Amino acid sequence: MNPGLVLLLVCLLSSIASSAKILASIFSPSYSHQIVFRPLWRELADRGHHITLLTTDPMRDVSRKNIKEIDLSGSYEVMESFGNSDILSKKRSEGTPKVILEMEILDVLAKVADWQLGVPEVRNLIRNRSEYFDVLIVEALNPIHMAFAERFNVPFIGVSPQEAPIRIYTVLGNYVHPVIFPEPYLPFSPPLNLKQRLASVAFNTITWYYQYHWRYPQETAIARKHFGNIRELQQIEREMSFLFINVNPTLQQTRPVGMNTIYLGGGMHIGEVKPLPEELQDYLDSSGNQGVIYFSLGSNVKSSRLTGNLLDVIVSTFSALPYKILWKFESSLQDLPKNVKIIKWAPQRDLLADSRIKLFITQCGLQSLEEGIFNEVPMVGMPFMWDQPGNAKTLEKKGLGLTVDIMNLTKDSFTKTIMEVISNPIYKKNVVELSKLMKDVEKTGLERAVWWTEYCIRTKGAKHFRSGVGGVPSYQMYLLDVMLIVVIACIITTLILVMSVVLCYRICFRRGRSLKLKRS
Incomplete structure (x- = not known):
């Protein structure tokens, strides 16, 4: 047989063997969120992987036959039907507190996710029992689409086009602290003064309660409406294999993170300059x-x-x-x-x-x-x-x-x-x-994203990278229970010492008094 033909067949078989089926979902109806990860889809496709992409801004690139896009562009109309532009622009410029507006937007985004999962092509994907994937890449800011990981029983990678909220860092077991690393939605830049520290702790406490007692139950109900009786979303979220964050430590604050948190360096979407119109x-x-x-x-x-x-x-x-x-x-x-x-x-x-x-x-x-x-x-x-x-x-x-x-x-x-x-x-x-x-980087963000995606596929979720810290409650993380016991122990010890001294004093006083009475 022709050696060249043999080599071609070997390369072809190798390519087929190493290709994977990837389900990707960038849920946010925001062009800026979508374009960040377009280079990743293209590069993974060029490497032979087959991608099913749920996106609000389809690329419609006919040259890449192994990218199947599910068009969710109707999400913009759904957002507007709930007053998205008025919330983000008009109300904010009128002075409505941004915390209130952000809560309104989160409610709108939940309704958008509900609409997206009801789109016929998405509904057919969920119900297709013969369909399978090797990995899910999903926007981490909203957990509803993470339900795809349970539906297809695959490891998943969370991606964020911006600095991730404390909630996501906590899931991966990374170090979090409301004063050293305040929530990115706060207009603070460390070091924080006393007023800012108080505000940051209060904000974290309120958002934690809001997330766990309001957002998660609401979002889980939406996911169960479309996926059936799945686990609660906060449980699924804890199984995130990797987190890709589109930030650069030279711009954002450097923080200690585990092996499963990958900084892409920012600017991944910035390509070659093209001539202007x-x-x-x-x-x-x-x-x-x-x-x-x-x-x-x-x-x-x-x-x-x-x-x-x-x-x-x-x-x-x-x-x-x-x-x-x-x-x-x-x-x-x-x-x-x-x-x-x-x-x-x-x-x-x-x-x-x-x-x-x-x-x-x-x-x-x-x-x-x-x-x-x-x-x-x-x-x-x-x-x-x-x-x-x-x-x-x-x-x-x-x-x-x-x-x-x-x-x-x-x-x-x-x-x-x-x-x-x-x-x-x-x-x-x-x-x-x-x-x-x-x-000035060792590797581009795109190179890191591709390598770690394929690593996640090869290792079936890289479970050996998962930190045991992810499920630890905050009171244990910050040693509040230990400090409480120490404080109680110190109080009890102090009380015992004080009572002992008082008792000794009374005994000595009584003996002295008895001796005086006998002498008299």
């Missing part, structure tokens, strides 16, 4: 040497839903600036200043790569922050909710720019902030230095 290129060209300011509130917060006061401050500030402004805005805007151009969508990564972008005004979503850093653009943060306030604190702490408070924004303060970041070279210098640090 002609309209955008012409606009940048028309700015000359002065450059352009780019303003975007991301894919979730809608500029068109901002309240009149905040919107008026932004428009009046832009009209007075000596720069051209490129504003991602979802609809038309009356009385648009002459130096402002509105676009409904922008190729943000490619746009920020152009040297004529002098400033990026951002809501401080993690992916936007990463793109600003990778492209070495100073930033002004305008955070709204979720992890954005915390990211904004990091932005300032690292000297990459400044932030503004949407609750107290004025034309004067906004103008001063913008001009300070553009004119002061220290911000450009800092962002260039941090960009170099973030890119």
